Amino acid sequence: MQVTFPHLGNLWIPVKAFLSSLGHDVITPPPTTKRTLSIGAMHTPDGACLPLKVTMGNFIEAAELGADAILMVGGIGPCRLGYYCELQRRALARAGYSAQLIVVEPPRSGLVQFAGVVRTIRRGAPFRQILQASRLAWAKFQAVDALDQAANTVRWREVSPGRLDACIRRGLALLDAAQTCDDVKDVTRQTLHDVEGCIDDSPHPAVRVGVVGEIYVVMEPAVNMDVCRKLGRLGAQVVQPLMFSSWIESHVVCDIARWIPRPDVMSWSRPYLRHFVGGHGVESVGHSVEMARSGLDGVVHIAPMTCMPEIVAGSILPSVGMAEHIPVISLTVDEHTADVGFDTRLEAFVDLLSARASEEGRFPRDDGLCYNRAQGRWRH
Amino acid sequence: MSLTVGVPRALLFHEYGPLMLELLRQCGARAVLSPLTNKQILQAGLDLCVDEACLPVKAFFGHVAYLAEQVDALFIPRFVSIERGAYICPKLMGLPDMVRARAPSAPRIVDPCIDMSRGLGKTMRSIGELGPALGVSSSRVAVALTRSRKVASASTRGRLGDGEPIANGNGIRIGVLGHDYNLNDAYISLDLISKIRRLGAAPVTAGAYSRQETARWERQLAERGAKRLFWTYGRRLLAAASRWLDTGEVDGIVHLMSFGCGPESFIAEVIQHEASERSSLPLLCVNIDEHSAEAGLSTRLEAFIDTVAMRKCEHASDLPAPGQPVDTR
Numbered sequence: 001m002q003v004t005f006p007h008l009g010n011l012w013i014p015v016k017a018f019l020s021s022l023g024h025d026v027i028t029p030p031p032t033t034k035r036t037l038s039i040g041a042m043h044t045p046d047g048a049c050l051p052l053k054v055t056m057g058n059f060i061e062a063a064e065l066g067a068d069a070i071l072m073v074g075g076i077g078p079c080r081l082g083y084y085c086e087l088q089r090r091a092l093a094r095a096g097y098s099a100q101l102i103v104v105e106p107p108r109s110g111l112v113q114f115a116g117v118v119r120t121i122r123r124g125a126p127f128r129q130i131l132q133a134s135r136l137a138w139a140k141f142q143a144v145d146a147l148d149q150a151a152n153t154v155r156w157r158e159v160s161p162g163r164l165d166a167c168i169r170r171g172l173a174l175l176d177a178a179q180t181c182d183d184v185k186d187v188t189r190q191t192l193h194d195v196e197g198c199i200d201d202s203p204h205p206a207v208r209v210g211v212v213g214e215i216y217v218v219m220e221p222a223v224n225m226d227v228c229r230k231l232g233r234l235g236a237q238v239v240q241p242l243m244f245s246s247w248i249e250s251h252v253v254c255d256i257a258r259w260i261p262r263p264d265v266m267s268w269s270r271p272y273l274r275h276f277v278g279g280h281g282v283e284s285v286g287h288s289v290e291m292a293r294s295g296l297d298g299v300v301h302i303a304p305m306t307c308m309p310e311i312v313a314g315s316i317l318p319s320v321g322m323a324e325h326i327p328v329i330s331l332t333v334d335e336h337t338a339d340v341g342f343d344t345r346l347e348a349f350v351d352l353l354s355a356r357a358s359e360e361g362r363f364p365r366d367d368g369l370c371y372n373r374a375q376g377r378w379r380h
Numbered sequence: 381m382s383l384t385v386g387v388p389r390a391l392l393f394h395e396y397g398p399l400m401l402e403l404l405r406q407c408g409a410r411a412v413l414s415p416l417t418n419k420q421i422l423q424a425g426l427d428l429c430v431d432e433a434c435l436p437v438k439a440f441f442g443h444v445a446y447l448a449e450q451v452d453a454l455f456i457p458r459f460v461s462i463e464r465g466a467y468i469c470p471k472l473m474g475l476p477d478m479v480r481a482r483a484p485s486a487p488r489i490v491d492p493c494i495d496m497s498r499g500l501g502k503t504m505r506s507i508g509e510l511g512p513a514l515g516v517s518s519s520r521v522a523v524a525l526t527r528s529r530k531v532a533s534a535s536t537r538g539r540l541g542d543g544e545p546i547a548n549g550n551g552i553r554i555g556v557l558g559h560d561y562n563l564n565d566a567y568i569s570l571d572l573i574s575k576i577r578r579l580g581a582a583p584v585t586a587g588a589y590s591r592q593e594t595a596r597w598e599r600q601l602a603e604r605g606a607k608r609l610f611w612t613y614g615r616r617l618l619a620a621a622s623r624w625l626d627t628g629e630v631d632g633i634v635h636l637m638s639f640g641c642g643p644e645s646f647i648a649e650v651i652q653h654e655a656s657e658r659s660s661l662p663l664l665c666v667n668i669d670e671h672s673a674e675a676g677l678s679t680r681l682e683a684f685i686d687t688v689a690m691r692k693c694e695h696a697s698d699l700p701a702p703g704q705p706v707d708t709r
Contacts, residue, residue: 047645077610078467083646086607090653103607273477275458275493278470306432308642312474315430319481332432 002027003102004067006055009219010148011244013176014140019071021133022125029062032222036061037335043091050304050334051216052084054223056091063097071121074105079278079309106255138245139184143175145243146188150195152240155232156206157199164198165229167191207353209236210291212284213302214310217333218242224302224333225342231300234350239296241287242280265290271323272316281309285316292324297362298353299326300346305334327353383514385409385490386447386454389416390440391472394564396457399532403507404455406524407514412451414443417567421446426670428482434638435669436561437471437478439568444479444486453488453513454479461497463591466612469643490514552581552688555624555661557617557651558636559644560587562668570668570677572636579685584630586620594619600626606650611643621651625658632662632688634681639669662688 004027005015012028019026030036032054040057059070070092075082085103092099102121107114122130151168158164171191178184209231217224219242228238254260265286266276273285288299301317303310314330321328329349331342385404387393393400404411414421417439425442447454456476459468467473476491490513493506507525511518554576562569563585576583597619602608609615617635624630635651637644648665655663664684666677 045645045649047640048649049642074607076465078470078473080642080646082610083607087646087649089605090650094653272481273474275460275473275477277474278467281470281474306640306642306645308470309474311430311432312471312478314432315478316474316481319484 001025001069002067003069003071004029004059004062005071006058007032007220008216009221010144010172013144013172014137016176017140018133018137021136022121022129023123027062027065027067029058032058032220041335043095044087047306049080049307050223051081052087053335054220055084056088059088059092059099060095060097063099068099070099070101072101072103074103074109076106076109077278081279135181139181140175141244141248143184143188144172145245147171147191149243150192152228152232152238154195154199155229156235156237157204159198159200161233164195167194167198206235206237207297207350207357209238209350209353210287210296210299211238211240211302212287212299213280214304214307215242215247215280217302217304225337225339227300227302227342227346230342230346231350234347236350239291272320273312277309277312279307279309281313284310284313285320288317288320288328289324292326296326297357298349299328300349301328301330303330303332305332327356383409383453384412384451386412386414386451388440388443388447388456389414390443390565391436391561392459394561399528400455402528402531403524406528407510407516407521409514412447414446417442417565422567422670432640433471434640435568436559436638438670439565440475441479441482444483448483448486451487453490454486455490458491458493460493460495462494462612464497466610466615468612550580550689552685552692553630554581554583554685554688555620555630555633556583556585556636557621557633559613562636562638568668569636570672570674572634572677575678575681576634579682581685586616589620597623614643614647617647618650622654625654625660628660630661631692632664632684634684635663635665637665637667639667662691
């Protein structure tokens with residue numbers, strides 16, 4: 001059985017490590033490209049949200065490479081993600097692929113089915129091996145999160161464009177090859193050290209921008225037009241609160257061990273959104289509020305077209321922006337979104353934030369450039 | 381003086397209207413109902429709401445805008461779930477918050493949380509919290525709720541006149557799939573039900589079937605390996621479609637969906653897939669939004685019913701003489 005799974009940012013590194021450690025023959029789908037998107041869009045309804053189309057494309061591209069089992073997550077609503085598996089099962093069958101979809105449903109929706117899926121994935125591996133595989137995967141989850149966070153935080157200070165990203169890419173390749181938890185730790189330490197070498201230490205003024213939205217489009221650079229990198233290149237420090245490790249902590253660990261307190265995003269969003277709306281609606285609003293209160297300069301909200309929770313969040317965010325005094329820009333992505341459209345809008349947004357920051361006296365933070373509104377340009 | 385409470389005539393009002401109005405009356409509030417959706421109301425809704433929302437939500441905002449000026453409070457229950465194990469839709473779950481954010485001039489919003497997935501008790505308690513908002517005691521609300529449930533269940537269902545035979549009709553039965561709040565709103569649905577009736581066909585809607593019926597057809601789908609849906613309206617539509625495709629008790633299916641409706645984009649795909657696999661009935665999918673024009677729907681509907689009529693004649697043993705045109709009127 002050659003098993004594959006959908007792409008989501010760097011998710012493939014830990015998932016591949018987990019499955020290979022259990023003795024599975026893993027086929028990583030080719031990286032998400034325009035082709036992936038157009039294949040996916042061909043086999044899915046046009047009104048569906050983008051993650052369905054992308055993951056569908058991933059499955060078909062992996063099936064072309066010979067994958068015959070596909071791991072996918074299920075769900076019990078109200079977000080459409082929970083029903084992806086049904087549409088994908090039908091689409092795969094209709095397109096003539098025999099690959100079997102293994103859907104990991106939450107244990108709440110049926111223990112028997114859950115146990116069956118666990119048995120399929122486990123493949124009779126002893127408990128010790130499962131524990132080792134989980135530990136390695138967890139270490140890799142934390143490592144890819146650490147690298148992503150590092151890149152987002154310091155990209156605006158890189159000396160020559162592209163050097164930092166090359167360094168991170170190298171680190172990710174080494175992470176993928178790492179076989180033990182100690183290797184993972186070494187690679188992470190070394191890569192973070194290399195990152196230090198790519199950046200300019202002298203203090204500049206920078207605007208700090210938060211990125212919130214639906215988890216898939218926030219974490220998958222191939223579909224969000226690389227928004228974090230774009231913001232970094234425009235000279236903004238990026239704060240992106242969605243991470244694999246925190247997602248696993250709050251959705252898997254806290255769901256089973258209910259006595260562990262969850263991070264309370266709801267308390268931040270309560271003045272504006274008082275009820276969970278599925279997906280990451282509450283997170284988008286809550287994180288934006290928290291970002292405003294912790295002194296960030298602006299928020300970029302990204303959502304797939306027709307995403308229901310994010311439509312709710314997107315309706316509310318302008319009033320959050322007004323009440324918390326933080327500019328918010330909402331960007332929608334689908335398979336027709338063009339790079340350049342994002343470039344211009346993000347550029348204008350970062351310009352606005354810089355102007356606003358310097359007007360309110362938050363610039364210059366130490367020295368360097370400062371925006372002069374009367375002259376309409378930057379000066380020292 | 382009693383409190384004037386505005387009730388928008390949109391979305392789940394079409395399902396729980398009598399209950400809502402009776403509850404407010406029993407609590408001593410004066411309920412003001414917005415008129416049927418019309419052009420001005422929809423336009424006001426478009427101005428207030430985000431572009432990406434679906435047509436019925438936009439219309440809801442229009443009703444809110446209409447009422448905002450004339451009432452002390454707006455009654456916008458937060459419908460999370462109306463049965464165990466299924467939700468309504470994320471947009472309806474966040475509706476009171478969306479209204480608060482988009483219509484800052486709106487009066488106070490009274491939003492009891494209706495979440496039957498957590499049990500009737502919790503829902504009753506949440507409705508009981510209406511008391512302070514309406515200026516009455518919680519116990520009075522509880523009594524009012526019990527009474528109004530009785531009154532509302534006594535009021536008849538099936539306002540769409542499901543399955544009624546049509547005078548001088550052509551004997552064609554058309555299954556109509558669509559969210560109740562769209563089909564019951566003649567302006568939003570472009571009067572689909574009456575149009576079908578005017579063309580001589582008898583419409584049957586998915587809302588005509590009981591919960592048990594829905595569950596029965598859902599089980600049949602599950603036996604064929606389909607995953608259970610977790611949206612109440614989606615379950616109803618899919619179960620009805622499956623029933624019609626299996627039994628052939630209607631001659632054709634018209635599916636009215638609103639553009640941008642999340643659940644429907646998925647359900648429509650499944651229904652189309654089922655219909656093409658079983659290839660028993662013709663299916664017409666109509667997508668509506670604020671730009672839909674009446675003429676577009678009329679021509680498609682006429683053509684569809686013509687097709688259904690011709691198909692029915694071909695299948696019937698008493699075929700008309702060859703070459704003879706089929707009169708669908």
